[in-house]
Amino acid sequence: xxxxxxxxxxxxxTIVDKLLDVKxxxxxxxxxxxxxxxxxxxxxxIFRLLQGVDTHPxxxxxxxxxxxxxxxxxxKTVYQTVHDLExxxxxxxxxxxxxxxxxxxxxxxxHQHLVCTRCGAVRDVLVDIxxxxxxxxxxxxxxxEAVEVVxxxxxxxxxSTAS
Numbered sequence: 001x002x003x004x005x006x007x008x009x010x011x012x013x014t015i016v017d018k019l020l021d022v023k024x025x026x027x028x029x030x031x032x033x034x035x036x037x038x039x040x041x042x043x044x045x046i047f048r049l050l051q052g053v054d055t056h057p058x059x060x061x062x063x064x065x066x067x068x069x070x071x072x073x074x075x076k077t078v079y080q081t082v083h084d085l086e087x088x089x090x091x092x093x094x095x096x097x098x099x100x101x102x103x104x105x106x107x108x109x110x111h112q113h114l115v116c117t118r119c120g121a122v123r124d125v126l127v128d129i130x131x132x133x134x135x136x137x138x139x140x141x142x143x144x145e146a147v148e149v150v151x152x153x154x155x156x157x158x159x160s161t162a163s
Contacts, residue, residue, distance in 0.1 A: 058100035
């Protein structure tokens with residue numbers, strides 16, 4: 001657990017390594033079929049790669065891993081599959097400023113992200129942001145639909161290798 005400074009004092013934050021996994025490859029296959037989406041061997045390979053994932057892999061790293069299993073898979077297939085998974089609510093696609101689109105398997109719990117500025121690792125963190133408000137003068141003619149908070153710093157592994 002860590003502490004972060006808020007306007008009203010200190011608030012607790014909880015760093016979590018695992019909240020919820022993506023559905024199993026078989027469950028995702030059934031979900032795609034039930035929705036009338038094509039299920040190909042390439043998509044099944046992507047489903048298997050996402051099964052049990054509790055990190056935030058880049059779409060390109062998924063492509064590289066899938067290509068190791070199926071050399072003829074296209075990058076477009078991987079991107080289309082993760083976009084279809086996002087449309088079904090099975091993953092969230094993130095741009096946390098690391099230069100790569102990331103797949104977040106944790107769609108069940110509201111959370112924020114920690115991003116290592118050295119290695120690019122992304123981790124979930126539970127932070128109470130209920131009291132975050134935009135002053136009225138700044139939100140004229142604007143309706144807030146979502147709030148995303150990204151904490152940037154150096155992960156423990158990078159900090160220990162720099163010493």
